[in-house]
Amino acid sequence: MENFYLFMLIALAILAIADLVVGVSNDAVNFLNSAIGSKAISFKTIMIIASLGIFIGAIFSSGMMEVARKGIFVPGQFYFGEIMIIFMAVMITDILLLDFFNTLGLPTSTTVSIVFELLGAAVVMSLIKIGNSNTETWANLSEYINTAKATEIILGILLSVGIAFTIGALVQWLSRLILTFHYEEKIKNFGAIFGGIALSAIGYFIFMKGLKGTPYYGDFKEFLEGNELIFIAGSFVFWTLFSYAFMKIFKKSILIFVIAIGTFGLALAFSGNDLVxxxxxxxxxxxxxxxxxxxxxxxxxxxxxxLAQKVPAEPILLFIAGGVMVLTLWFSKKARTVADTEIGLSRQGDGHEKFEPNLLSRLLVKGSTKVGGFLATILPNRTVASIDSRFEKTVVALPQHRRYELPAFDMVRASINLVVAGILISIATSMKLPLSTTYVTFMVAMGTSLADRAWGRESAVYRVAGVLNVIGGWFFTAFSAFVAAGTLTFLINWNQEVMIPILLLIAVFLLVRNYIVHKNKSKAITSPDKLKKAESNTVQGIIEESADTIANVVKRTNKIYTDTLRGLAKQDTSRLKKTKKGVNKLDDEVEELRNNIFYFIKNLDETSVRGSNFYIIVLGYLTDIVQSLEYISKVSYKHVNNNHKPLKFTQIKDLQEIDDSLEKLLGEIQELFEKREIERMGHVLDQKFELFEFVSKKIEKQIARTRTEESSPKNTTLYFSLLLETKDLLTALTNLMDEYYTSFKKV
Structure with a gap:
């Protein structure tokens, strides 16, 4: 049996490395987002600074290790065999849960997951022990669980959501009121004081409060305790003078240095708090x-x-863990997916919204709008106008193809994000509370976004929906972690030798599958077939770019139409479901082009405004094409999925003839636009009219069949629907080509 426990220990060590990878993919972006979003520092420099913070923070984490040993359960109530079952169930659950959220690109809390996994596993193991006892009842459960500490941890995590959001919003509102969006001149005058306050706060809470959680605090305790005010005053004077010298010597904003040190400090705090x-x-x-x-x-x-005793730190293991975290930071693609979610929800400008609005987000936005309107009526007009003037944003004129160069938010907000989040996390670390760095950094970022009026009427309902989705995911994390860890504890306790290898194999399989899913999703985002937004500001350029877009849509239309008819002929629901996904993807891309019309028109030269009319009409016809495909794929899938009678052989044969002719026509249209052989358009249009007549004859043929031999009303409805929608598809293609040909001749 000793060898089996050694096997469990080795498995736990391997799971720890894997957990570091998936955990950092989720959490490490919390301290990168502010620097990345502000674009104050190059990405490579940000990564180097964060890496140093992680390595140093790894030393600070030993005090937090007490949470895993005795923070949730009473270790003296369990035997070694039972505690190993708890630990194995927790680690398998943790790695799968975090990887699942990373694959979705949603930030979740590693702290919440580990706390509720330990709680779920400990509760189930306690119930098993109570069930096997003749003297104990459910009332004895409190003897196994460290209820006071567990309640303190859970309440701390939940309260951190509201506290982080409120403090982030308040500090950002006051900072913006003082500095405004036109802060460059004010930073030159007041930057030394701002830098002194920010850097003193980071220095004190990150290094001094964070030091309390480490075994090294005893060496400094006598010097530090009782002299806090002197230390803070000295730090403020030093950092104020430093900020003044920095701006004078390097001729750069002190905010750049604040963001760099803040990133370092938050990385250090993250490592010290979350490595546990x-x-x-x-x-x-x-x-x-x-x-x-x-x-x-x-x-x-x-x-x-x-486990209830003080255990010495393992510096080598901490540094190895820090090394794994740094490597993950540099190479994890999932980390960047999670980063995109938070930056997207907090960015200052408009753009593609990842989340769809829901009832609650609509109610919250409507309610806050009414509250804002009420406050505006009771405050003096001069006060409202004065406040509004402090929030007037800087207008930066950049052509659309260079809009990616703009930061998601400015350096003032990035500094506040880092300073406030670093302080809150460090306070919790000094109190040995496993505060969720994800909750704190995310909610601080959302609070500063709200205070900065980044959630305007155009985007508020989407941003609020995104925040609600993320917070909902956190509650789902807690529930899932508790239930899953408890279930795995029960299964492992039932038969360790059988269940542990099986669960480890399942974990490996799911990790590999999620990796493949994420990889395929990333490929889809960067797919060469993805429709590209128009970036030209001349009529000639718009027509040229539109040709590529039309060729792309026609190519995908050809495939979707053929796959739909083949899936219908073979009664293949999986193929039909795949075509529905293909249509939905195409529809989303066309809708994204439509959503971009505002920026497209703004980007046009004054002499090229008529190009906008052409582009809008083209998008309208592309929408008609997609709607026809959507209807064809929907009715086909519904017919087969409802297990209705398959189409008759004659009907399938007629549809195949139409598909063959349409496939040839669409292929020629695609080639025509790809090679810009516009002079061939007349010949292609002639073929279209022939196919149109051909479809009309098939409709007449089906009418005759319906009167004499057809016995299935569902088949008749489906067949007519396919033929009529095919005619609509051909009509949209004709209109599209006519519009393109006319505009091409005018240039």
Whole structure:
């Protein structure tokens, strides 16, 4: 049995490395987003600064390791064999849950997941022990769970959401009121004081409060305690003078340095607070195994009181963990997916919104709009006008193809994000509370966004929906972590030798599958077939770019139409479902082009305004094409999925003839636009009219069949629907080509 526990320990070590990878993919972006979003520093410099912060923060994390050992359950109530089951269930659940959220691109809390996994596993193991006892009842459950500490941790995590949002919003509103969006001149005058306050706050809370959580605090305790005010005053004077010298010597804004140090500090705080979430459980298992081997007792009789004692830090293991975190930071693509979500929800400008509005987001936006309107009526007009003037944004004129160069938000907001989040996390770390860095950094970013009026009438309902989705995901994390860890504890306890290998294989399979899903999704985003937004500001350029867009849509129309008819002929629901997804994807891309019309028109030269009319008409015809495809794929899938009678052989044969002719026509249209052989358009249009007549004859033929031999009303409805929608598709193609040909001749 000793060898099996050694196998469990090795498995936990491997899971710890994997958990570091998936955990950092989710959490590390929390301290990168402000620097990345502001574009104050190059990406490579940001990564180097963050990497240093992680390495140093790894040393600060040893005090937090107590949470995994005795923060949730009472270790003396469990034997070694039971505690290893708890730890194994927790680690398998943790890695799968975090990887699932990373694949979706949603930031979730590693702290919440580990806390509720430990709680769920400990509760189930306690119930198993109580069930096997003749003297204990459910009332004895409180003897197994550290209810006071667990409640303190959970309440701290939940309260952090509201506190982080409120403080972030308040500090940002006051900062913007003082500095405004035109802050460059004010920073030159007041930057030294702002830098002194910001850097003093970061220095004190990150390094001094963070130091309290480490075993090294004793060396400085006598010097520091009782002299806090002197230290803060000295720090403020030093950093104010430093900020003044920095701006004079380098002729750069002190905000750049604040963002750099803030990123370093937040990375340090993250590592010090969150490393326990990834390696705390395996380290506790390692110490448990050491104590059990030294005792010489049976695994089922050796009490785990040893976990209640202070255990020395393992510097080598902490540095190895820090190294894995840094490598993940540099190479994880999922980390950047999660980063995009938070930056997108907090960006100052408009753009593509990832989340769809829901009832609650609409109600919140309407309610806050009414409250804002009410406040505006009771405040003096001069006060409202004065406040509004402080929030007037800087207008930067850039052509659309260079809009990606604009930062998501300015350096003032990035600085506030980092300073406030770093302070809150460091306070929690000093109190040995596993505060969720994800909750804090995300909610601070959302609070500063709200205060900065980034959520305007055009985007508020989408941004609020996104925040609600993320917060809902956090509650789902807590529930899922508790239930899943408890379930796995029950299964492993039932038969360790069988269930642990099976669960590990399932974990590996799911990790590989999620990796493939994310990789395919990333490929789809950068697919060469994806429709591209018009970036030209001349009529000639618009017509040229539109040819590529039309060729792309025609190519995909050809494939979707053929696949739909083949899936219908073979009664293949999976193929029809795939074509529906293809149509939805095409529809989303065309809608994105329509949503971009405002920026497209703004970008046009005054002499090229008539190009906007052409582009809008083309998008209208592309929409008609997609709507026809959507209807064809929908009715086909519905017919087969409802298990109606298949189409008759004669009907399938007629549809195949139409498909063959349409495939040839669409192929020629695609080639015509790809090669810009516009002079061939007349010949192609002639073929279209022939096909139109051909479809009309098939409709007449079906009418005759319906009167004499057709017995299925569902088949008749489907067949007529396909033929009529095919005619609409051909009409949209004709109109599109006519419009293009006319505009091409005018240039």
């Amino acid at each position: 979430n990834f390696i705390g459980v395996p380290m506790a298992a390692y110490h448990s195994y050491e104590a059990w081997i030294a005792s010489g007792q049976e695994a089922t009789t050796f009490s785990m009181n040893v």
